[in-house]
Amino acid sequence: MTDSLATLAQRLQQFAQARDWQRFHSPKNLASALAVEAGELLEHFQWLTEEQSRQLEAERKAEVAEEMADVLLYLVQLATVMEVDLLEAAQRKIERNERRFPAL
Amino acid sequence: MTDSLATLAQRLQQFAQARDWQRFHSPKNLASALAVEAGELLEHFQWLTEEQSRQLEAERKAEVAEEMADVLLYLVQLATVMEVDLLEAAQRKIERNERRFPAL
């Protein structure tokens, strides 16, 4: 359980509370912050070929992993303030995609 | 275990394999797709006040949850192709933030 999204959500809630940051964490602001982080993630790839993007060196890969973490942290916080069950929403979406795009 | 990110990752890998979509799923393309979905998520909030964003009606909230799911699905797929452990990266980032922004 220590690795789960639920644990992450709790820890982030305590983090925000301890800094009195919850007043900044409206869904509107968290969605903006997530889009900003998605841009920082994309920045690592913008001038690479697809092939190069598949073969990042270790240092660059660590930077990319950190941006991915930022995206996840804002997504989890948005899910908390909106009371959305992320994994349930993800499973529903996969099922919809499975119906929408039949396998070969 | 059925709810975990690992299970989600496996299911998405099978989904892509069954459609022969893995050739499209370079890190560069997945990072683009994630940024596009982050934009679609933000679109729901762009003209709302922060206050309104805290009080979405059920239908709008369901649409927002679906966009959040899309973000998560691409993030998990990017983690798979890059062999990044998302939860570990998230925990490292929280620890860094805890050192960087001391509690009040």
Add this chain to the structure above:
Amino acid sequence: MTDSLATLAQRLQQFAQARDWQRFHSPKNLASALAVEAGELLEHFQWLTEEQSRQLEAERKAEVAEEMADVLLYLVQLATVMEVDLLEAAQRKIERNERRFPAL
């Protein structure tokens, strides 16, 4: 003069006034809207190779041009509410880039 950015800015100001939309057009909201449109623009390219992106068919190209127009319209409106001279800012940025990245 009918084609200039200044004329575009004026026309957009009248458009917003005639619909009482100026109250929505805070810099924060316009920057969000611009990011959303940048995502819609990127969506057209997300699964294409770079080569394919250089050879769009006419219909797709017209859709891309429309998304580019949306980006420009929000950028011009943001410049109006922030009283930024876009072309002057662009020229300053080019000069900075010319110093920062010497020619071969």
Add this chain to the structure above:
Amino acid sequence: MTDSLATLAQRLQQFAQARDWQRFHSPKNLASALAVEAGELLEHFQWLTEEQSRQLEAERKAEVAEEMADVLLYLVQLATVMEVDLLEAAQRKIERNERRFPAL
């Protein structure tokens, strides 16, 4: 004429040629770069209220103007490689919006 978008486009073309950067400037890559800059622009506003975003101090405003310039520079370069007339596309879009959203 020295201030026009056309002049800007020419100058950017020379800038890219002099650095042999045109091979990086596929529409796909330029659309990514534009989305990244749109994120950097949005970053300035993500934790501000709308009211605060209307009253930026001079230093912050100059930083925002620089990000707006970056967005315009990539948009103009994308228009060049795609042979899109930006101002014409913008005018067409305004006319479409005028029909779609009647004035009060």
